Amino acid sequence: MKRRVAVLISGRGSNMTALIEAAKAEDFPAEIAVVVSNKAGAEGLARAQAAGIDTLVIESKSFGKDRAAFEAKLQSALDDNRIELICLGGFMRLFTAEFVQRWQGRMLNIHPSLLPSFRGLDPHGQALRAGVKISGATVHFVIPETDAGPIIIQGAVAIRDDDTAETLAARVLEIEHRIYPDALRLVASGGTRLDGDICKTSANASLDDSLISPSVI
Template identity: 75%
Template structure:
């Protein structure tokens, strides 16, 4: 039985599209049951609809600072659709600790840096200012702290002396599109487990131009 997944977006849904493409394969262990946006103008809604994925808008702006009120409506929508796993894909709204605890171990996020380095805004600029030679992307379980939580999978690329935030972002986006579906595959097949603050999974190795670990 395929696990039912909700993807939450606020914008263009680039990683959402990668997840949808992967889930279209007959042997993928999860199905994208719905794409939910907190913004009616999110470009990803049209992309999801074109792929035949049901969409739903739950505007967050009317709730203001009432995060719990927004989450109650969101949770009802997830329950109604039998959602088992959540993937955040550029979802620009913070959750309450209660909501995160409810979904702990079942909600993934992706961040364009090798966490715990360079969390928050402008991770590519942070990486370049620090002079790192390798950067990448991280899929992690969501916890109340931003861009934290047990790391499920990471992928890395070399950083050039000539890189700009835009060129580095473009290259890392390729990694994001590769590792997010594979991290979801691991979770959906039960090949990851939480051990305190750590995520344990099968070991991996580098392939091609990327270093990805674990290799699904």
């Protein structure tokens, strides 16, 4: 039985699209049951509808600072759709600790850096200013602390001397689209196990999966 997944978006939904495409495979252990946006004008809603996915808008602006009231309506929609897992895909709304704890180990997020480095806004600019040679993306379980939580999977790219935040973001986005479906596959198939703050997985890194930057000849 495939796990029922809700993808929460606020914008264009590029990672949502990657998840929808991956879930089309017959052997994929999850189905995207509904896409929920907190903004009526989110571009991703049209993308989801074009793919035949049910969509729902729960405008967060009307709730103001009352996050609990917004979450109560969201939870009701998740219950109605029999949702088992949540994937955040550019969802620009903070959750209360109570909501996060309710979905502990069942809510995933993706962040465009190699966490725990460069949390928060402008991670690509942070990486360039720090002068690191490798950056990437991280899929993790959500906890009350922002851009934290047990790491499920990471993907890396080399940083070039002429990179800008925009060029680096474009390459990292390609990695995001690769690793988010892989992370959902792992979680939905029971291939992850939480050991305190650490996520253990049934997948192992290949011995030749090394990235060294810069490459010195």
